[in-house]
Amino acid sequence: MSALTAAEVADLRAAFPYFASQPQPGTLAPAYLDSAATSQRPTAVLDAERQFLEHHNAAVHRGTSGAVGEATLAFEGARAAVARFVGAATPEQIVWAENATDAINIVALGIGEANAGLGVTGSERFTLGAGDEILVTEAEHHANLIPWQRLAAKTGATLTFIPVNEHGTWSLDDARAAINDRTRIFAFGHVSNVTGFVAPVAELVALARAVGAVTVLDACQSVPHIPVDFATLGVDFAAFSGHKMLGPNGIGVLYGRADMLAALPPSRTGGSAITRVTMQNAEFMPAPMRFEPGTQPVSQVVGLGAAVEFLETVGMERAAAREHELVERLVAGILETPGLRLLGPQGTTQRVALAAVSVENLHAHDVGQYLDEQGVLVRVGHHCAQPLHRAFGIASSTRASVHLTTTEDEVDRFLDALRGAQRYFGVEVSA
Structure with a gap:
C-alpha cells in the first residue's frame, strides 16, 4: 500500500482548522509534534x-x-x-x-x-x-x-x-x-x-x-x-x-x-x-x-x-505508511546527531509514530522551553512512565510524535531545534 503523498497531506491539513489557519502573517507556524499526547481535529469531527x-x-x-x-x-x-x-x-x-x-x-x-x-x-x-x-x-x-x-x-x-x-x-x-x-x-x-x-x-x-x-x-x-x-x-x-x-x-x-x-x-x-x-x-x-x-x-x-x-476515508494502511516514512526521517536525524540518546529501538522496524530523546548534559525542560521558542511543540517530562525513565537512568525526556498531517518540514524543524538547543546552552557532547 502506497503512502500518502505530500500533496495529499497538504489537502488533509486544509481539513484541520488548526493547520488551515496558519501561519499568521509575520509569525512562524507551529510545528505540532505532540499527537501522542493529543491530536488535532478535522472540521468533520468538530461539525x-x-x-x-x-x-x-x-x-x-x-x-x-x-x-x-x-x-x-x-x-x-x-x-x-x-x-x-x-x-x-x-x-x-x-x-x-x-x-x-x-x-x-x-x-x-x-x-x-x-x-x-x-x-x-x-x-x-x-x-x-x-x-x-x-x-x-x-x-x-x-x-x-x-x-x-x-x-x-x-x-x-x-x-x-x-x-x-x-x-x-x-x-x-x-x-x-x-x-x-x-x-x-x-x-x-x-x-x-x-x-x-x-x-x-x-x-x-x-x-x-x-x-x-x-x-x-x-x-x-x-x-x-x-x-x-x-x-x-x-x-x-x-x-x-x-x-x-x-x-x-x-x-x-x-x-x-x-x-x-x-x-x-x-x-x-x-x-x-x-x-x-x-x-x-x-x-x-x-x-x-x-x-x-x-x-x-x-x-x-x-x-x-x-x-x-x-x-x-484516508485509509489506515496509507496513513501508517506515511507515518513510517516520517519516523524513519526522525530516527535517522537523531542517530546522526552527537549528544542525542534515542530511547527505544535503534531503528524503525519495531517503532510506530514517535521518538523520545535524552539530550546529553541538558535537562528536558530546558530543551522543551527552547523548542517552544522555535515554534516546535513537543512533550517533555516522564510521559506518565516513571519506571521506564528510571530504568534509563534519567528523570525525563523530549518526545516528538507524528500523525497523518505531519510534514517533513516539521520533522526537520524539530531536529534543527534540538541542535540549536545544544548550541544555545553551550553543552559539551561526547564524540
Whole structure:
C-alpha cells in the first residue's frame, strides 16, 4: 500500500482548522509534534459534534420521543463505526468510557468486584488470591500499571513485571520467561508512548492463553496510527482514547471479547445500567450498557464516530505508511546527531509514530522551553512512565510524535531545534 503523498497531506491539513489557519502573517507556524499526547481535529469531527448539539441533542436510551430515537441512532451508530474500525464482531463489544485510563479501570475494578463477592455468571475466571500473579512490563504507562498495583493489593495477588533492556524494550523470550502457571492477568501496551516499541501482541496473547491468563491491551498509541484488529490479535480486553485519534476529549473505548464482558461485573453503578431494582438489590443489563451508567457523553461519541469515518476515508494502511516514512526521517536525524540518546529501538522496524530523546548534559525542560521558542511543540517530562525513565537512568525526556498531517518540514524543524538547543546552552557532547 502506497503512502500518502505530500500533496495529499497538504489537502488533509486544509481539513484541520488548526493547520488551515496558519501561519499568521509575520509569525512562524507551529510545528505540532505532540499527537501522542493529543491530536488535532478535522472540521468533520468538530461539525459532527456541533451539529448534533444544535439539531439532535437529546438523552439517549430514555423515553419514546422521536428526538430520543434520533439521538440514540447517532449514539449507537458511532458504536458500530468504532466496532468496525477495530475488528469487533459486534457493536456490543464496545463500551464507552471517559478515556482510556477509565476503560482500563473498568476492567481492574470489575475484577476487584468479582473478588469481593459481587461477581456475575462466569466471574470465577477472574478469581485472584495469594500465589496468583498479575504481570505487566516495566515500560507501561501509569494508566496500565497503577490499577493493577491496587488490584494486587486488594486481592493478595503479586504484581510482577517484565524488565526492559538498555533500550527500554523487551522481547517475546522475556515474556516466555515471565509467564507461568501462576499468571492470571497479563496487561501490556501495544505501542510504548515513550519508545514507540511495537509489542508482538498475537504471540503474547497465545502465551497468556496457554496458562489461562486474561490479557489487557493498552492500545492508545496503536489504534490512531496503524490498522488494528482486536479479534485477530485475540486480546480479551483493550483500551484506547478518542482524543489521540482525531476525536473529542472525554471519550474512551473499552473493547472486550463478548464472553469476557459478560463475565465482568460492573464497578460503577446507577441509572440506565439496570433491569430491576429493589430496596435490597439490583439486577444489571448485559454488556455494554451495564458498564455505562448515568448520562452519556453523547456528542463526544458522535464526534468519535466522525473521526473513525475520517480515518477510514484516508485509509489506515496509507496513513501508517506515511507515518513510517516520517519516523524513519526522525530516527535517522537523531542517530546522526552527537549528544542525542534515542530511547527505544535503534531503528524503525519495531517503532510506530514517535521518538523520545535524552539530550546529553541538558535537562528536558530546558530543551522543551527552547523548542517552544522555535515554534516546535513537543512533550517533555516522564510521559506518565516513571519506571521506564528510571530504568534509563534519567528523570525525563523530549518526545516528538507524528500523525497523518505531519510534514517533513516539521520533522526537520524539530531536529534543527534540538541542535540549536545544544548550541544555545553551550553543552559539551561526547564524540
